Amino acid sequence: xxxxxxxxxxxxxxxxxxxxxxxxxxxxxxxxxxxxxxxxxxxxxxxxxxxxxxxxxxxxxxxxxxxxxxxxxxxxxxxxxxxxxxxxxxxxxxxxxxxxxxxxxxxxxxxxxxxxxxxxxxxxxxxxxxxxxxxxxxxxxxxxxxxxxxxxxxxxxxxxxxxxxxxxxxxxxxxxxxxxxxxxxx
Amino acid sequence: xxxxxxxxxxxxxxxxxxxxxxxxxxxxxxxxxxxxxxxxxxxxxxxxxxxxxxxxxxxxxxxxxxxxxxxxxxxxxxxxxxxxxxxxxxxxxxxxxxxxxxxxxxxxxxxxxxxxxxxxxxxxxxxxxxxxxxxxxxxxxxxxxxxxxxxxxxxxxxxxxxxxxxxxxxxxxxxxxxxxxxxxxxxxxxxxxxxxxxxxxxxxxxxxxxxxxxxxxxxxxxxxxxxxxxxxxxxxxxxxxxxxxxxxxxxxxxxxxxxxxxxxxxxxxxxxxxxxxxxxxxxxxxxxxxxxxxxxxxxxxxxxxxxxxxxxxxxxxxxxxxxxxxxxxxxxxxxxxxxxxxxxxxxxxxx
Numbered sequence: 001x002x003x004x005x006x007x008x009x010x011x012x013x014x015x016x017x018x019x020x021x022x023x024x025x026x027x028x029x030x031x032x033x034x035x036x037x038x039x040x041x042x043x044x045x046x047x048x049x050x051x052x053x054x055x056x057x058x059x060x061x062x063x064x065x066x067x068x069x070x071x072x073x074x075x076x077x078x079x080x081x082x083x084x085x086x087x088x089x090x091x092x093x094x095x096x097x098x099x100x101x102x103x104x105x106x107x108x109x110x111x112x113x114x115x116x117x118x119x120x121x122x123x124x125x126x127x128x129x130x131x132x133x134x135x136x137x138x139x140x141x142x143x144x145x146x147x148x149x150x151x152x153x154x155x156x157x158x159x160x161x162x163x164x165x166x167x168x169x170x171x172x173x174x175x176x177x178x179x180x181x182x183x184x185x186x
Numbered sequence: 187x188x189x190x191x192x193x194x195x196x197x198x199x200x201x202x203x204x205x206x207x208x209x210x211x212x213x214x215x216x217x218x219x220x221x222x223x224x225x226x227x228x229x230x231x232x233x234x235x236x237x238x239x240x241x242x243x244x245x246x247x248x249x250x251x252x253x254x255x256x257x258x259x260x261x262x263x264x265x266x267x268x269x270x271x272x273x274x275x276x277x278x279x280x281x282x283x284x285x286x287x288x289x290x291x292x293x294x295x296x297x298x299x300x301x302x303x304x305x306x307x308x309x310x311x312x313x314x315x316x317x318x319x320x321x322x323x324x325x326x327x328x329x330x331x332x333x334x335x336x337x338x339x340x341x342x343x344x345x346x347x348x349x350x351x352x353x354x355x356x357x358x359x360x361x362x363x364x365x366x367x368x369x370x371x372x373x374x375x376x377x378x379x380x381x382x383x384x385x386x387x388x389x390x391x392x393x394x395x396x397x398x399x400x401x402x403x404x405x406x407x408x409x410x411x412x413x414x415x416x417x418x419x420x421x422x423x424x425x426x427x428x429x430x431x432x433x434x435x436x437x438x439x440x441x442x443x444x445x446x447x448x449x450x451x452x453x454x455x456x457x458x459x460x461x462x463x464x465x466x467x468x469x470x471x472x473x474x475x476x477x478x479x480x481x482x483x484x485x486x487x488x489x490x491x492x493x494x495x496x497x498x499x500x501x502x503x504x505x506x507x508x509x510x511x512x513x514x515x516x517x518x519x520x521x522x523x524x525x526x527x528x529x530x531x532x533x534x535x536x537x
Contacts, residue, residue, distance in 0.1 A: 028208075031209065063201075064201070065201045065202075065204075065205050067204075067205060067208065068201035068202075068204040068205050069201070071204060072197060072198070072201075072204070075197055076197060079193070079194075079197070083190075098193065099189045099190060099193060100189070102189040102192045102193060102196075103188070103189045105189075105192060106188050106189065106192065118191075118194070118195060118198070121191070121192075121195040122195045122196075122198045122199055125195055125196060125199060126199050126200050126203065129199065129203055130203075133489070134206070134315065137203070137206075137207070138206060138207035141196075141199070141203055141204065141206075141207035142207050142209070144193065144196050145196055145197060145199070145204060145207070146207070146208075146209065148209070156209065160493075162493070163491075163493060166491075166493065
């Protein structure tokens with residue numbers, strides 16, 4: 001089923017909308033949730049929560065890229081669940097690692113300090129990503145948006161794990177410099 | 187937690203970026219035959235060198251380097267020079283109203299660059315790239331690519347596309363080859379949204395053109411951060427230089443001094459030795475600025491990587507640099523590694 005047709009089902013408030021979504025994007029959403037939570041039951045719950053969130057937001061939204069739309073919802077729901085578990089000293093794995101890696105990207109405060117709007121930060125990150133060669137950009141997004149493991153990335157891109165780590169390390173350094181250059185303070 | 191704020195901000199990036207990076211169902215290919223690239227810190231070096239700060243400087247950035255930056259831009263590789271060095275091809279294919287022609291190819295032992303023409307009536311003034319680009323040659327597949335750039339300022343519905351694949355340890359073989367381009371992605375100037383023209387363009391051509399690599403004399407002993415290393419291979423071509431060296435060092439030696447990220451300072455230094463290439467016209471190609479952007483200056487390097495492998499008590503290091511412009515070997519004045527000059531013997535046979 002094409003995305004346009006699927007979105008149409010939501011707008012018609014058809015009960016088939018969620019079933020169609022699950023059939024086309026169920027695995028995709030599940031893989032995002034599982035990468036963050038590493039727990040099958042929790043991942044299933046978050047995917048179901050994502051379907052509910054999609055039902056509640058379409059309309060008024062009419063996403064052009066349903067995969068990215070659902071992926072963002074699933075990611076947010078899963079990260080919120082992960083935070084709850086982390087607060088209770090549960091949860092493990094890639095999300096914690098990804099967060100600790102991203103700490104390196106946060107520049108030290110400079111002489112100019114200013115509050116940062118979320119949209120400005122996102123825009124600056126987009127600018128940085130668009131300026132990078134596509135392979136490195138995609139690796140970065142796979143690691144820090146999809147929360148894919150180093151091993152998964154190494155297998156999929158046919159590299160050694162050390163090369164993946166090296167690439168990501170250099171990207172994080174460059175992002176840090178980029179944010180500092182733009183006077184972005186977190 | 188600040189990193190959570192960053193993670194959240196990354197979560198809201200443009201859908202096109204997320205879509206382009208989606209996990210794909212890929213065929214497993216032998217790891218040694220997959221092409222990849224390491225970080226091109228030249229981007230940052232350029233940013234620092236020209237003092238770019240905010241959005242108002244986008245125009246100058248777009249004109250300096252092409253890969254993946256929205257908007258119409260000049261190619262970073264001189265297509266006329268590529269055509270002079272390379273072999274003409276002239277193969278075309280059309281899909282979904284877009285015609286793609288391979289104009290010329292130039293390669294060395296590890297890298298390959300193609301110049302293509304993309305014809306589409308409304309492509310003028312827009313930056314673009316292909317969602318997937320694969321080079322197939324000798325039974326191997328090279329994904330990536332390392333870099334690509336587009337030039338659509340001619341106003342005649344034809345745009346130039348230069349795409350390069352940068353090798354890993356493996357050698358790019360000769361023989362029959364094919365390039366497969368999928369899904370044309372068009373950015374409008376200054377707008378971070380994309381239009382995708384679905385399609386698949388597969389063009390076959392002969393990669394039998396002679397490899398233009400030359401091996402320089404080796405065996406030199408260098409000192410890097412107090413460690414003694416031996417140069418085992420220096421391969422240079424109009425596209426790139428690759429240096430392979432060894433050092434009698436163990437893992438324990440590597441871990442003696444670590445940076446704040448837990449990475450070996452010595453390993454990073456050995457994977458990225460100072461390489462300087464001087465041309466007769468005074469142009470200086472040097473990778474130092476890429477490692478330390480604060481150094482400033484133009485490295486004249488489009489892309490580069492360094493890695494190492496511990497083999498018992500010996501560390502083998504490789505460093506590969508791809509130039510931002512092809513270099514005629516007859517124009518070389520000198521090549522030095524960590525200040526030690528490498529003789530240019532043997533280049534006459536290649537020219």
